[in-house]
Amino acid sequence: MMKKMRFLAPLLLAAAVSAQGGTVTLSFNQHATQNLFQTSESVAERISSFSLAFDQDISAFSLMANVGYSAFHQTSGLDSFAADLGFDYLVPSGSKSAFYFAAGGAGAFYSQDYAGFSTLGASLIGAFKTYVTPSSILKLQWQGNYASYADRLFDYVSQVALLSIDKYFPTRTTLKADAEYGYKYFLHPFMADTGVMTSPKTAGSAVMASGGGFGGGSGWGGRQYQGSYGFIPRAGSGGQGIGHASVSALVAQGLGDVVGLSASALRQWIVSGENPFLSIEEFYLVSNPSSDSFSWDGYQLTGRITLNLPGSVELKAGYTHSDKTYPGVDSMGLDGLPLGLVRNDTRDLIEARLEKSFRRLTVFVAYSHIANDSSDPLFVWRSGYVMGGFQWSLPAARKGGGS
Amino acid sequence: MRSKVTLLALAAVLAAGPAAGQTGGPPPGHFYDVDKEVRFEGTVREVVFEPRYKGTAPFLVLRVEEAKLAKTVTVEVSPSWFFREDIHSGEKVKGIGSLSETPGGAATIIARQLQLRGQTLTLRDKRGFPNWQGGPRGQRGIRRFGGF
Numbered sequence: 001m002m003k004k005m006r007f008l009a010p011l012l013l014a015a016a017v018s019a020q021g022g023t024v025t026l027s028f029n030q031h032a033t034q035n036l037f038q039t040s041e042s043v044a045e046r047i048s049s050f051s052l053a054f055d056q057d058i059s060a061f062s063l064m065a066n067v068g069y070s071a072f073h074q075t076s077g078l079d080s081f082a083a084d085l086g087f088d089y090l091v092p093s094g095s096k097s098a099f100y101f102a103a104g105g106a107g108a109f110y111s112q113d114y115a116g117f118s119t120l121g122a123s124l125i126g127a128f129k130t131y132v133t134p135s136s137i138l139k140l141q142w143q144g145n146y147a148s149y150a151d152r153l154f155d156y157v158s159q160v161a162l163l164s165i166d167k168y169f170p171t172r173t174t175l176k177a178d179a180e181y182g183y184k185y186f187l188h189p190f191m192a193d194t195g196v197m198t199s200p201k202t203a204g205s206a207v208m209a210s211g212g213g214f215g216g217g218s219g220w221g222g223r224q225y226q227g228s229y230g231f232i233p234r235a236g237s238g239g240q241g242i243g244h245a246s247v248s249a250l251v252a253q254g255l256g257d258v259v260g261l262s263a264s265a266l267r268q269w270i271v272s273g274e275n276p277f278l279s280i281e282e283f284y285l286v287s288n289p290s291s292d293s294f295s296w297d298g299y300q301l302t303g304r305i306t307l308n309l310p311g312s313v314e315l316k317a318g319y320t321h322s323d324k325t326y327p328g329v330d331s332m333g334l335d336g337l338p339l340g341l342v343r344n345d346t347r348d349l350i351e352a353r354l355e356k357s358f359r360r361l362t363v364f365v366a367y368s369h370i371a372n373d374s375s376d377p378l379f380v381w382r383s384g385y386v387m388g389g390f391q392w393s394l395p396a397a398r399k400g401g402g403s
Numbered sequence: 404m405r406s407k408v409t410l411l412a413l414a415a416v417l418a419a420g421p422a423a424g425q426t427g428g429p430p431p432g433h434f435y436d437v438d439k440e441v442r443f444e445g446t447v448r449e450v451v452f453e454p455r456y457k458g459t460a461p462f463l464v465l466r467v468e469e470a471k472l473a474k475t476v477t478v479e480v481s482p483s484w485f486f487r488e489d490i491h492s493g494e495k496v497k498g499i500g501s502l503s504e505t506p507g508g509a510a511t512i513i514a515r516q517l518q519l520r521g522q523t524l525t526l527r528d529k530r531g532f533p534n535w536q537g538g539p540r541g542q543r544g545i546r547r548f549g550g551f
Binding site: 023057059060062090092094095096097098100127129131133134135136137166168169170172174252254255256257258259260261306307308312314357360362393 | 449450451452453459460461482485486489491492493494495497518519520521522523525528529530532533
């Protein structure tokens with residue numbers, strides 16, 4: 001895959017730069033972690049990520065393309081090549097309102113033990129934004145997604161509807177409230193009931209199923225995800241949906257020209273269905289198909305500070321506390337037997353990012369530290385994550401107009 | 404010294420005529436000129452969505468009451484930021500942009516950088532090339548923790 005990228009990247013770069021009226025952005029990020037799989041069994045990893053994005057406006061349309069490659073230095077199966085292509089369209093409605101529509105397709109490709117994570121998908125977005133008053137903005141957005149995995153166990157359709165309103169006050173205070181409804185339907189998340197047994201979760205070992213793997217094996221890739229550090233599917237048939245509703249509130253305060261403060265709270269309820277999988281995973285930097293923002297019921301509290309320093313230097317720091325319950329997901333003992341508890345995680349996240357902008361280059365370093373407690377002992381862990389990188393915008397555009 | 408020169412340049416153009424956008428958008432030749440960069444600072448008095456360039460989506464345009472000159476200057480932001488950033492009337496804003504003088508006497512600042520709410524928002528690079536990407540769909544990136 002690295003060899004393919006070696007040939008593909010220069011071609012894409014040359015094509016992008018030669019195009020008129022476009023924006024080309026080249027990014028490189030280097031990550032280091034002591035806990036790739038985010039379990040009590042730490043696995044250190046270094047990850048290098050490259051991406052090349054290209055945007056071009058054609059009338060009111062914008063075309064967007066992005067290719068990226070992530071190289072995992074130890075876990076080569078998680079090396080991934082990703083690409084997406086899409087367009088959006090802006091439709092003004094008077095001088096204070098506009099509609100926004102977007103459509104796109106995306107693919108991500110993994111190998112070896114993680115080939116089942118490979119996916120092809122499509123998305124649609126419709127949005128409306130209007131100034132209710134000069135200091136108050138109302139937004140409505142709907143997004144639909146479809147994803148087909150190389151292991152069909154993870155195939156899904158989903159939709160999210162969002163309503164947002166804010167108000168800015170002369171005291172430099174912004175209040176914002178959001179309400180969201182989301183629904184995700186796994187098309188066929190269950191294994192055929194053939195008496196598959198799971199092995200105990202023992203320290204340092206992957207959870208395996210008899211019969212050569214967990215996955216259905218009949219997706220477009222014909223792949224079976226073998227399970228890793230905590231994923232266990234259920235036996236059964238048919239589909240399974242999970243729906244949530246959430247509300248959130250944010251207050252932000254500017255102090256002079258240098259300091260920005262914000263605090264936010266989010267509460268999410270599962271209003272229908274539950275997760276189809278018995279145990280789920282969450283890897284660092286990998287869009288793991290067994291868990292995401294649809295999976296949990298609970299709350300999240302966040303505080304942030306932004307310092308706008310001289311010399312185009314920006315410092316951001318934040319703290320987030322979350323308490324999440326995963327309906328349908330069992331807490332398992334290290335012996336692999338269910339504890340009779342729905343999995344519940346509480347997490348404390350501290351993060352900071354320092355960014356410096358040069359003439360055409362932006363460089364940054366960032367650090368995150370997480371302490372995760374869980375009713376499932378496999379998911380009690382603490383770890384730090386270091387990241388650094390740059391973003392380089394290439395001059396492929398006219399200097400004046402919209403592109 | 405630099406800020407005095409900036410203010411004089413800005414005042415001269417502002418004195419020449421009404422703000423752009425009120426006359427149907429900039430004429431041909433309206434482009435980012437790094438030799439005409441100015442700094443501006445003031446309070447957003449109006450936020451509108453206007454056609455600015457033939458064959459492109461309308462732009463988010465700010466009418467900013469310049470703090471030191473007590474005059475209103477038109478600041479051209481970008482098309483897609485209408486959806487990506489929320490700018491309100493009454494917000495204090497500082498920025499850097501290219502002063503565009505038009506034959507009709509309209510004055511517009513093509514913004515390169517905006518500072519508001521303690522954040523720096525980069526719209527173009529230092530040579531004036533656009534740095535924006537799509538609307539809600541344009542917010543890409545591999546999954547990371549937290550918000551930044």
